[in-house]
Amino acid sequence: MDRYNKITKKFPREIVLLKAYPCKWGRCRFCDYIEDNSMHEQEIFRVNQEVLSHVTGEFGVLEVIDSASCFELPKSSLDLIKEVIDKKDIKKLFLESHWIYRHRLQEMREFFEIPILFKIGVETFDNDFRERILNKNANFQTPQQVAKYFDSPCIMVGMQGQTKEMIRKDIAFARRYFSHATINVYTNNTTCIKRDENLIKWFQEEFKSLDQNPYIEVLWQNTDFGVGD
Known part of the structure; x- marks a missing residue:
């Protein structure tokens, strides 16, 4: 499992994939990422301490993801992130949260005391x-x-049951209402939700210009950010 990388295109930043407690919702039909969760805080702390030790502060921007929401990170891991932010002079943080935590985002802003770009799947x-x-x-x-x-929606494309019109609307909304977006081309996993190869082929042709859009990051493979498995 790769847990640290540098993203140099578009929004340059370092990115870390940390361990967390289980996702509070954890019942999305397309998601098997929750297998990376743990109930053991010592194990979570050990893994996250090692991963965060690679952060250099080169870009002044850090993205922290895990297989749940940032609110599922134990306080001990949040403290580790805060230490890295202070020591490496991080000026901006990317975090991701589920919709159920929408009323608590200010808690993270107050804790980290730097600007945060909040993603949502x-x-x-x-x-x-x-x-x-x-x-x-x-x-x-x-x-x-x-x-x-x-600030930033994560949109999935290429699932069976989706339509071209649905995808067109999703991308139009992302462009119109947000300063940043991530488009994830769906990868088959252990769940019942499967790829639609024809729809993905159409998307690749119809929206290949997105690779030049400075505000939208397209993950053609789910590991294009250099973390995950």
């Missing part, structure tokens, strides 16, 4: 597909509702 702005098929437990109705709390 919306997967799609189509409420029916997101809730009925993906079981996301993020029952917002409009992108404006998301933009009220979060």
